[in-house]
Every structure is written in structure tokens, then in C-alpha cells.
Amino acid sequence: MTFAIAGPALPLTLDMEATMGGTDEIGAVVKALNVLQVFSSELPRASISEVAEASGYTRPTARRILMTYEQHGFLATxxxxxxxTPKVLRLGFTYLSSLPYWDIAQPHLRxxxxxxxxxxxLATLDGTEVVYVARVAVRRSVIQLNVGSRLxxxxxxxxxxxxxxxxxxxxxxxxxxxxxEQLTPNTVPDRTRFSEQLEQARVEGFAINDGEREIGVSSVAxxxxxxxxxxxxxxxVSVNSLRVPFDTLKTQYAPRLLETARAISEEMSYSGR
Structure with missing residues (x-):
């Protein structure tokens, strides 16, 4: 999972060079954030050399940042x-709890x-990826995803x-x-076709995925x-396309999903979020 730092600034022991190019960025803080984002499900543990290579920083710089995080309990070694460490999770949960719909959506998803x-x-958009912020998985789940997964x-x-x-x-x-990027033969190939799919989603109120990320897995959103x-x-809702025909996904699952989405949206409005 990739975490974004929020809250009180860490008392970093780095040279606090400011990047003055018309912004208020502090270079050392940017570096520290970039180092923390090196850790992921693909690289849950990393050496100083691995962090330096992944972040593009020198080994001494990577070491100072890592040691600062370790001293303040955000990393272990x-x-x-x-x-x-679990202290980093606190930042992730702070983000989740700040979402206007997270606590409202959970019981509806269940x-x-x-x-x-x-x-x-449930997911949000981050750049060109979606980030999963809530998930209710069943035993016969067709794809292994967790909160924090990015696609x-x-x-x-x-x-x-x-x-x-x-x-x-x-x-x-x-x-x-x-x-x-073409992930399967079914993946939308270009901007033109993608725009056509978005227009269809606007008309129908929902979007469909038919094996575009993984063959055999379909979903409606x-x-x-x-x-x-x-x-x-x-x-x-994601399904095994062999078990649930595409027409069933659109005619039976999509209407229930739309009802749930509307209920969550209305509850958000009532709560003033």
C-alpha cells in the first residue's frame, strides 16, 4: 500500500533545502515522502541500497531519511x-476516515x-489509477485485492x-x-475507444469491464x-465470467448496484458530506 503523509511534520535531520521555483515545497520533506512510498506490497522490506536505487537518491541521503523514520517509529529495522510499522497504518486510516463516504458505504457494501x-x-481515482479504499470479499472471490491495491x-x-x-x-x-497499456486482448486500446465507453457509461449510469484486466473476470461499477x-x-461487483454470464451482470447485478450507489450518495447528502 502506498501511503501519503499527513499531520505534524517530522523533525527531519536533513539539510532543509527549499525549492523556491514559485512553490512552497521543502526539498527534504519531498525526499522523505518519496522514500516512504518506495515500500509497497511488491517491496515490503528494503535495504538502504534498494531504497536509494528505487528513489533515485544517494545512499547517504536514503540512509538519513530511513534512520529518521526509524527513530520516530514509522519504520522498523x-x-x-x-x-x-503499524504507525504508518494510522496515516492510511486517517485518510480513509476523512473520506466523505467511507463509513457510510461499508454497511451497504456488506x-x-x-x-x-x-x-x-469501493475505489477512488489517483492519477491514472484507481485505489481500493474498501472491500468486502466473499469466499469464492475471483481476484485477490486489498484496501490499498492500485489498478x-x-x-x-x-x-x-x-x-x-x-x-x-x-x-x-x-x-x-x-x-x-494492453493487459489482455480485451483491454480498451486507445483514447477514442475509451471515450466511447465513458459515453456509454453516462447513458446507462454504470460501467462494465469484460475481461479487460484479467481474462475470466468481469465487473460492473x-x-x-x-x-x-x-x-x-x-x-x-466483480464476478467469474464463466459463472455469471455477461447479460446477467448487466440486467440483474447492475440494477442492484445502482440502487446501492444511489443509497450511499443520498446518505452522504443527508449527512452534509
Whole structure:
């Protein structure tokens, strides 16, 4: 999981060079944040050399940052490798609890997952990826994902549902940076086809993924909308395409998903979030 630092600044022992190019960024803080983001599910433990290589910083700089995090309890070490501590999780949970829909959506996702006997998830958009911020998995789950998992937005129903109902500025920024990597033969190949899928999602109110990230896995997603009609996130249901025909996904699962998304959105509005 990639974490973003929020809250009181750490008393770093680095040279506090400020990048004055018209911003208020502090170079040492940026470096420290970049180092923390080196740790992920792919690299849960890392040596000083590995962190230096992954971050692009010198070994002495990487060492000073790692030691500062260790001294303040954000990283642990056995003398060779470093890894995040539960204190870092506090930052992630702070983010989750700050979302306007997280606590509202959880019981709705549980009810939907129990009813359909399929895994349900909630995600937000971060750059060209969707980040899973809530998930209710069932025993026969067809894909292994956790809170914090990141997937390319163009190859997910969640990404399409969010982008179809995003502001034009958000969509333009996404299209300017998306690479449309072909993950399967079904993956949307380019900006033109992707835009067509978004338009279809706007008409139907939901977005579909038919083996675009992984063959044999299909999903349907619906946006969580603000009172202004802008997507704040999206929820989805993922299924084994051999067990649940595509038509069933659209005609039976999509309507229930839309009802759940509307209920969450309405509850958000009532709560003033």
C-alpha cells in the first residue's frame, strides 16, 4: 500500500533545502515522502541500497531519511532491512476516515455482497489509477485485492465509472497521462475507444469491464455522486465470467448496484458530506 503523509511534520535531520521555483515545497520533506512510498506490497522490506536505487537518491541521503523514520517509529529495522510499522497504518486510516463516504458505504457494501454472494469494492481515482479504499470479499472471490491495491483505471469498471462522471478538468488530465497499456486482448486500446465507453457509461449510469484486466473476470461499477453530480468514487461487483454470464451482470447485478450507489450518495447528502 502506498501511503501519503499527513499531520505534524517530522523533525527531519536533513539539510532543509527549499525549492523556491514559485512553490512552497521543502526539498527534504519531498525526499522523505518519496522514500516512504518506495515500500509497497511488491517491496515490503528494503535495504538502504534498494531504497536509494528505487528513489533515485544517494545512499547517504536514503540512509538519513530511513534512520529518521526509524527513530520516530514509522519504520522498523533489523540492521539491514527496513519496513513500515503499524504507525504508518494510522496515516492510511486517517485518510480513509476523512473520506466523505467511507463509513457510510461499508454497511451497504456488506449487504450487497451478502445478497449477491460476490465481492464488492469501493475505489477512488489517483492519477491514472484507481485505489481500493474498501472491500468486502466473499469466499469464492475471483481476484485477490486489498484496501490499498492500485489498478490502471482504463482497465477497470471502477475507473470508467468514476471518469464518466468526473469534471472535464479531471478527465482531460487523465487522458493527458493515460498510456492505455494492453493487459489482455480485451483491454480498451486507445483514447477514442475509451471515450466511447465513458459515453456509454453516462447513458446507462454504470460501467462494465469484460475481461479487460484479467481474462475470466468481469465487473460492473456505479459512481458515488456528489449533489452536483460529480463522481467522488465508485463501487463495483466483480464476478467469474464463466459463472455469471455477461447479460446477467448487466440486467440483474447492475440494477442492484445502482440502487446501492444511489443509497450511499443520498446518505452522504443527508449527512452534509
Amino acid at each position: 533489523d540492521g539491514k532491512y527496513f519496513w513500515p 449487504l450487497l455482497a451478502d445478497e449477491l454472494e460476490e465481492s464488492c469494492s 490502471p483505471a482504463h482497465a477497470t469498471s471502477l475507473g470508467k465509472a468514476i471518469l464518466a462522471f468526473s469534471t472535464q478538468a479531471t478527465l482531460d488530465d487523465y487522458l493527458a497521462h493515460a498510456t492505455f 456505479a459512481p458515488l455522486l456528489s449533489p452536483a453530480g460529480v463522481a467522488l468514487g465508485a463501487i463495483n
